[in-house]
Amino acid sequence: MTELDRMSRAIRSGAMVSYFGFFAGKLIAFATMVVLARLLTPENFGLVAIGFLVLAINEALTEAGAGAVIVWRRGDLNVTAAVALSLSLASGAAMAGVVYLAAPMLSIFFKAPDVSGVIRAFAFCILLGSPSAVFSGILQRRMEFGRRIVPEIAKAVTKAIVGIPMALAGFGVWSLVYSHIASIAIGLILAMLLSGWRPRLSLDRSETKAILPYAVQIAAIGLLGVAIRKLDVAIVGYRFQTEMLGYYTLAFSLVELVVLGICWSASQALFPALSQSVDDVARLRQVFARGLTVLLAVTLPVAVGMALVAEPFILSVFGSKWASAVPLMQILAFYALIYSTGFNLGDIYKATGRPQVLTLIGAFNLVLAVPILLAGSLWGVAGIAGGQVLVACVISAVNWIVAGRLIGVGSDVLFSSLLRPFIATVGGALGCVTAGWAVQGNVSEPMRLVLMCLAGGLPYLMFLALLMTRMSPYRTRPPAQDRPSGGAETKGPQ
Structure with a gap:
């Protein structure tokens, strides 16, 4: 077995384990969400969505900065982790204070007086969650994905155990808040224990000087990512009633769970593999080409399928009171699909020590x-x-153009990886649409959902098996610096 084959196998197995953990955790979270969606109101979900908007900012600072720097840095793990933990704790404490003080102003901005207490409660989550990225980064660096998924699953279980009884007891929106706080605490404890690293603090001057610029750039990328991903939430919350934000949040959560969750899981394995x-x-x-081929073979049919079965899915699972989320889910499924085509290009930039490229694209x-918007x-x-x-279309195109110029991973790789899954997806989509049209009004919505999934999924698998007997890597155009005209070869971080 060649080194490339070994690396490819590590990526596949790591991505599968990561997504299994992600999917298992999210499946539990999804089941919890279904129960809570039937017990609570769209307005409750809208209020918590505003609180999660604040939490996402802190996660960008800690997880993107502290976690990525541990994976990237090739020095002494103990020294790097101690400095990263110190920096994440300091930034988390500062962020928690700012959020607590800003809660009343945020409630005025979103025209939701009840959200002030929710935001202040989530400030406590910031304090609890800041160190978690360090322990998770240690496991990712070691490519111990099996251990890494345990805290995520435990967090999902904790949310169900705490949230559902509280909702039944009439706690309303606070059942969502307190269940999230409990899940963060459990996740922190488990991540610390599983990492096997004894926490210690350090601000070693040489190590801080070495990792801080990279961590700041990754944190800036994370903040830009949050601004990009949550800008829609801020605009919906500001322009419309909290109830509409609840519909939007539910629809987005569904496509994020499936499509973007697959991309995230692939990234957990791809980033350390590329770094090596x-x-x-x-x-x-x-x-990268091998990883992208496998990724698109999954994300393309899943995203298209979600758009096609959105109506029977929402009505069957969440009930008619969530019907307004159907057209939103249909549109956002295609957003997630387009966004996923360039999602993992960021792993190349980070692995080669070029996070500034992500910063510029994010800006x-x-x-x-x-x-x-x-x-x-x-x-x-x-x-x-x-x-x-529309934004996803433009940014994906820009991302691929830049990657082609800098690294040689250009649109030819995308098209080669996309062709076979696209043809198979068209076949599956035709079967799904035909089945949905044929049985509409004649069967219940749950049965319609099942028939559409079968009529779309089976043809897709058949077409894909015929078109792609093996996931072979595709040749990539060498970057400008590797062409015969001369120039230095791209080097990673020293």
């Missing part, structure tokens, strides 16, 4: 998204969802 290949540019490109994304809000919440699709 930075000294061999050709192997770096091959590792452009934010500048582009603000006017488009604001203009889309004139057509209601669905207009904002449609604006997300």
Whole structure:
């Protein structure tokens, strides 16, 4: 077995384990959400969505910064982890204080007086969650994905155990808040124990100087990512009633769970694998190409399928009171699909020590998204969802152009990886649509859902098996610096 084959197997197995853990945790969370959605109101979910908006900012600072730097840094793990823990605790404490003080102003901005207490409660989550990224980063660096998924599953179980009884007891929105606080605490304890690293604090000058610039850049990328991902939530919360934010949050959570969750899981395995290949540019490109081929074979049919079965799915699982989420889920499924095509390009930039590229692309994304989403809000919440699709198209194109110029992973890799899954998906979509049209009004919504999934899934698998007997790597165009005209070969972080 060649080194490339070994690395490819590690990526596949790591991605599978990561997604199994992610999916298992999210499946539990999904079941919990179904129960809570039937017990609570869309307004309750809207209030908590505003609180999660605040939490996402802290997660970008701690998880993106502290966690990524541990994976990237090739020095002494004990020294790096101690410095990263110190920095994450300091930033978490500062963020928690700012959030607590800003809660009343945020409630005024969102025209929701009840959200002030929710935001202040989530400030406590910031304190609890800040150190978790360090322990999780240690496990990711070691590629111990089996251990890494345990805290995520435990957090989902904790939410169910705490949240559902509280909702039944009439705690309303606080059943969502307290269950999240409990899950963060459990996740922190388990991540610390499973990492096998005894926590200690240090601000070693040389190590801090070495990792801080990288951590700051990754944190900046994370903040830009939050601004991009949560800009729609902020606009919906500001322009419309909290109830509409609840519909939007539910729809987005569903596509995030499935499509973007697959991308995230692939990233957990791809990033450390690429980090180990930075000294061999050709192997770096091959590792990425193999990973992308497998990824698109999953995300493309899943996203299209979610858009097609959105109506029977929402009505069957959540009930008719959530019917307004159907068109939002249909639109956002295509947003997630387009976004996923370039999602993992960021792993190449981070692995090769070029996080500034992500910063620039993220900044452009934010500048582009603000006017488009604001203009889309004139057509209601669905207009904002449609604006997300437009922004994703532009940013994905830019991302691939930049990657092609810098690393040689350009649109040819995307098209080669996309062709077979696309043809198979078209076949599956035709079967799904035909089945849905044939049985509409003649069977119950749950039965319609099952028939559409079978009529779409089986043809897709058949077509894919015929078109792609093996997931082979695709040749990639060498970057400018590797072409015969000369130039230095791309090097990773030293």
